[in-house]
Amino acid sequence: MxxxxxxxxxxxxxxxxxxxxxxxxxxxxxxxxxxxxxxxxxxxxxxxxxxxxxxxxxxxxxxxxxxxxxxxxxxxxxxxxxxxxxxxxxxxxxxxTAVGGTALVAAATTAASPVPRRIGAADIERLRFRFAEVIASDHRLGGRLSIESHATALADEAMALQEHGTATQRIRSSLYACAASFVSSAMWAAIDGRRFDAALQHHQKAAHLAAMSGDSGIQFRIWSHAGSLYRHLGRPGDALAANDVARSLPIARRDPMFASLGHARHAAIHGLTGDTNAVRRSLGRAQEALDRADPSAPRPVWITAFYDQAELDSLALAAHLSAGNWEDAEAHAHRSLAGRRESMQRSRAITTVRLAHAQLGQGDFEQAVSTAMVMPAEVSNHPRVIGMLTAFGTKLDDLAPRSSPARAWADYARTTWRSV
Structure with a gap:
């Protein structure tokens, strides 16, 4: 050996x-x-x-x-x-082999069959169930290459059915929507994992599939994700333009919950420019729209699984943090954490680190370090979390070099979480 x-x-x-x-x-x-x-x-x-x-x-x-x-x-x-x-x-x-040979082998069998089989509502429901599983994995951990790969493969499965089966126009539109949904999840996993080149490629494919589907709900998700992608890339102009595409879609005019999400993400983008008035204006519109939204109305699983008051407060936190409004950021962080669903471990971790940054900005060094140390092991190596923790340590060293909190953080970082 x-x-x-x-x-x-x-x-x-x-x-x-x-x-x-x-x-x-x-x-x-x-x-x-x-x-x-x-x-x-x-x-x-x-x-x-x-x-x-x-x-x-x-x-x-x-x-x-x-x-x-x-x-x-x-x-x-x-x-x-x-x-x-x-x-x-x-x-x-x-x-x-890894997935047990069920999904993709079934698609391959369909492709090889001399007689195209009829694709129906049961196939759509099966794909939607798999999409819900992808969403659950993303909210629990997020950013994983395996989530991106899995979602991409499921999109291929949906397109195999599209290409080799017979179906009504309604079913075909639904297949395109399912494929677009999977690619949008691959796109988000790539954004969350800081694989931005891959995310841009997924966006192009997802936008094409969504346009073929005619489904404005999935089109909203894709263009809203594009706004987030450009925000993370530090390109607020492109981010605002992409998010405007999402906000102009029929679903955003029809459903206040979609409108609220569009306004909240606009606020987060405005935070990059330091325009506090625009941040507050967009957040006010987001809150007003969310208050009008009927929580029992039927909506796609991707939005009901994450968007609520806690997520609105999380986006408000991100906006105020970028703009340097530390006290406002901390207030929204506490509200978001208080209302967070237990299943959203990754989001809770990101909100916690942002809270630590807000406390650091106010000069509350000991409390900031104490907050940053509260990090579940399952998400301690998430790319976004690691990047935010690294930035936290750098800022702490700049603001309070050789202080007791800085030494405590250095010891914790060295022995508890690891860089990648």
Missing amino acids: VANAPLRRRMAERRMTKAELAREVNTEIEILTGGPGTVSERTVHNWLTGATRWPPAKIRLALEAVLGCGPEELGFIPTSRTRTTSEEEVRRRDFI
Whole structure:
């Protein structure tokens, strides 16, 4: 047996123990397959010693999502059969194997069938159920490459049905909407994971599919995501333009909840420009629209799963934080945390770090450090969270170098959460 030095090096770079790597891989396997992973510390030990030279497909995909490297870069040695097959085909087979071969094999069977099968409402409902699963995974952890890959594959499945089945015009429109929904989730996962080039590519495909569907609800999501993407890229002009596309859609005029989300995201963009008056004006409109919205009205799962008063306060927090309105930001942070749904772990973590930044801006260094230290292990390595924590530490050093809070934070950061 030959020890796996590349894997050991990568773990050292991430400051990951065997137990931590096992936990992260099991989480990715659950996102990918819907079932729990069974990787243990002993499994990782076998990888490191070379006892296991080529893990199963779902584990290889999970490792790539966790460590950001392909299996061969991590020191694993493929079988001779794998070496004779193109990388793209291997990855396709890996995904089919990982998900149990159900969804994509069914699509492939449809494509190969000499008699196109009839696509109906049951197929649409099945795809919508899978979309709800993607949404749940995103709200729990978010930003994962596995979520992005999974959503992209499900979009391909929807399009396979579109291309090789027979259906009414209504069903065809619904298939395009389902495909656009999956790609929009891949886009959001890429934004959340700071893979901005991939997010831009997903946006182009999602916008095309949504236009084919004629569904203004999914068009709203895609253009609203585009506004968020440009906001994260520091391009407020493009962000406002993209969000204006969303706000001009029929659904935003028809449903106050969509209008509220559009105004709230506009406020977050205005925060980048430091225009406090525009921030307050947009937030006032967002609150007024949300107060008018009928909570029992039927809406797409993606908006009902996350947008409420707590999310409005979270966007208000982001807006005021960007504009340097520290006290307003802190007030909205506390309101958001008080109303957050338990399932939204990633959002709660981001709001918590933003609260710490707001406290830091007010010079309350000890409280800011105490707040920043309250971070669930499940989201401590989320790309957005890590970036915000890194910025927090840098700002703390600038404002209070060599202070007791700065030393406490440095010790905590060194021993508790890891950079990527």
